[in-house]
Amino acid sequence: MGSRASTLLREEEIEEIKKETGFSHSQITRLYSRFSSLDKGENGTLSREDFQRIPELAINPLGDRIINAFFPEGEDQVNFRGFMRTLAHFRPIEDNEKNKDHSASEPLNSRTNKLLFAFRLYDLDRDDKISRDELLQVLRMMVGVNISDEQLGSIADRTIQEADQNGDSAISFNEFIKVLEKVDVEQKMSIRFLH
């Protein structure tokens, strides 16, 4: 795997990915070998089946949604660039990045982008709103069989009520950000990628 990785991933590509995502060279190579090991078809792209072969994702309540997050709209395959682009959301925010607030292009792992990722886990139809049903779906996924639907409905209602400011009975992205303003999202949604 190691030798394949280095031959198939050209230096220019690594540089481009580095610029786009902020990963280091060794991180990129390591993640590439992981990508290759998942890629059973050996055609340089991953399909949903490849992801679903990971057993832990199968028993993760949000497994399917996580997988879906990797695939851009309507696509069924994701190449390494796309893979890295998605993973870049979870790079820890470094201190020197925290200082630049509004640079030309916001880094992929900014707080807003992390929250957008989380938001998109709920919002399947991409209408930029979490409706009650979308919320219920996710809640139901995360909860055992002992909660009745009525109770879950109440919880969903309450959630929307807390967040909703413009009265449309749905949570928009801005409302989502507002509700989580006290939460340490940078820490919660970061993986310490290994070198």
Add this chain to the structure above:
Amino acid sequence: MQMIACVIAFCTVISLPYGSNGEIPQKPTGGVTILPPIKPDAGPQAFPDAEKANMPVFTMDYPRIQIPFEITLWVLLASFAKIGFHVYHKITVWVPESCLLITVGLIVGGIMHSVHEEPPAVLSSNVFFLYMLPPIMLDSGYFMPTRAFFENMGTVLWFAVVGTLWNSIGIGMSLFAICQIEAFGVQDINLQENLLFAAIISAVDPVAVLSVFEDVSVNEQLYIVAFGECLFNDAVTVVLYNMFNFVADMPVVEPVDVFLGVARFFVVGLGGMGFGLLFGFVASFTTRFTSNVRAIEPLFIFMYSYLAYLVAELFAISSIMAIVTCAITMKYYVEENVSQRSCTTIRHVIKMLGSISETLIFFFLGVVTVTTEHEWNWGYIMFTLLFAFLWRGLGVLVLTQIINPFRTIPFNLKDQFGLSYGGLRGAISFALAYTLPDNIGRRQLFITATICIIIFTVFIQGISIRPLIELINVRRTNRNLDTINVEVHCRVMEHTMAGLEDLCGQWSHYYWKDKFLKFNNRVLRKILIKDNRAESSIVALYKKLELQSALEILDTVTGDLSTSPSIVSLYEEKKGAASKPKKKFGRADLSNMHDLLSKNMYKIRQRTVAYTNKHTLPNDIQTKEILIRRHASIRRSLRPGSFQTEPIPKSQKYFSLPLGQNLDSYFPSKRRSHADDEETMSEMAYPSRRSRFGRPARSSSRAMVPLHRLGTLTEATSVDVVSEESGRGGPRVPPVPAPRRHSDNAAAEEEDAGDAERHARSPPLSPSWAPEPTEPQDNRTVRNPLLRRPQWNPKKQ
């Protein structure tokens, strides 16, 4: 039946050494008052006088069954005690089981003492080490979460080996220093004996601590280190014990001896592991051929692990390490080779034997406490307690400082506190103390001190550790009880992160780990695992699993039927949702919701899934629920014509998976879903499947998806049957409302449907993708179920 036979066999085996010696205890059971056979002159005769020539109608021969009978009664009594504890659930939450067992033992001991009976002298060295210890070790080794363990191996070994050494030597030295003080009157204990005693009491026992850690959801790093440490320091303690025992005889200790001691330590430890590995591999290899003798499959596991233990004992190397390593090695391969039932049987029996042994040991601890003669020495014992506590705390502190830089997730002070406070002593210490040879002058004192420290730690530390940990936790976590939003969204984030970590395979970055895995896949698996695993067809297995899960859910929710709303009411609620005025939520509602969520939300994927509680089998209900939902949604999507008129959401396309492949990939992983297997295992396990699909070209990926309905359509009917059955099994909510629900979410994404149609009509790229005859029935049927496969049924069961 198998298990009863096992127990009886076990008891018989135990009784064998007692064939000739007369130390058999008397239990004060009603009706039988025959004294031990060593006093033949007392008591009534078993048989009536031989003078009578008549045929005795009713005879009684107690001595014949005496030994197995009494063993069985003891085991039963201890087990009844366990049942008794769980009747009142609140007790077990606050008081660890070991406390309760000791208490019951104390009570029984008190009874026996008052009627001047002797306690059962079953705790001879042989019986303990040959019969009672192996099941406990096998239990610990078999249910150890290997993945988490190997990740933290360095830390675990560090704490286990170095920590135990630190503790032993520290305590031993300090006690020796104390002994020098004349006031305590223990000057005759020399250094070796002190070290020996210190080695005995430095072994930490996991029983109470781990159940508390589990309940309080302490972070998994701490958990696995505590667990691993307990496991391995048993081995270290036994080694040290033997070493110091040997040394205690010698009047003078020379540096050569110390060096030899260290060398011996390595021989013992590594030798034990080597034997364990050897037997593990042999066992795995054997199970490759047992497909025709399923009934005795579990036997091999037990025999081989026990053999590993005995052979290690033969060579006086660490038998604990041997059996634990054997169990770890075996489990991985054996669980793939044996049938599902054998797998279950093995787990059950291991848990049972381990439970029995442990119960008996604590029980006897209680009994022995009351009935033996104690030698009490205030100074010695108090200082023992003090030093044990002190050195453990110091040890954890110092060791953590050293090892923290090497860890990916360092331990903070709270973790360290938990680790040091959780150092309870238990079974091993007791057994080792009890089996001290008689040439140790102050044997009674040591026994008393050991019992004292065990009882102190188990009762006081065991009961107080839970509130303390919760106290610390409360200060640590930011329980912002104001919004439900935060709770829900944070949970979503945590699940996501757990999933992503798995996806990235974060743990597999160690070079050696990767190498081992490759070696494993290429060489070991080929040798040790059967090739054909089609013991039952996919559908039959699926059916069985679904039925099992459905039945289990039925068991748990029968009480809640009344609370589930009827479908009609839910429909109406949905219709009226838009016009419903905003509900007001009071504070009580809010805290109810928080409670509800915190109790019912799935825990984040724990890597220590395999080990939930020392006294119960692993709980995989959460996994099963999740998998059931996925299968249900797969099934629903397969039902032909189910979603004819529903618009297709573009974003839900991601569930379009060829069913055959999907299901296949889930079954074996479900069995092994205790989540301590590397993903490469499942990836490598399906080499055959890949060839079916060849190399899908990029552009045709979409075509493949809807076309590949193949044989699954024929299976659909049987699958439907399954869904009906499990639909009945889950009485709460039939899947009927599902389509309605999903129609609300589905944005009409015709573009995707159009694409799929186009591809469906285009010539297939390879024979396997040819549309089935049923395909033209309705393109939308084909497209829809796969595309429309509802993600989760929000009203699932």
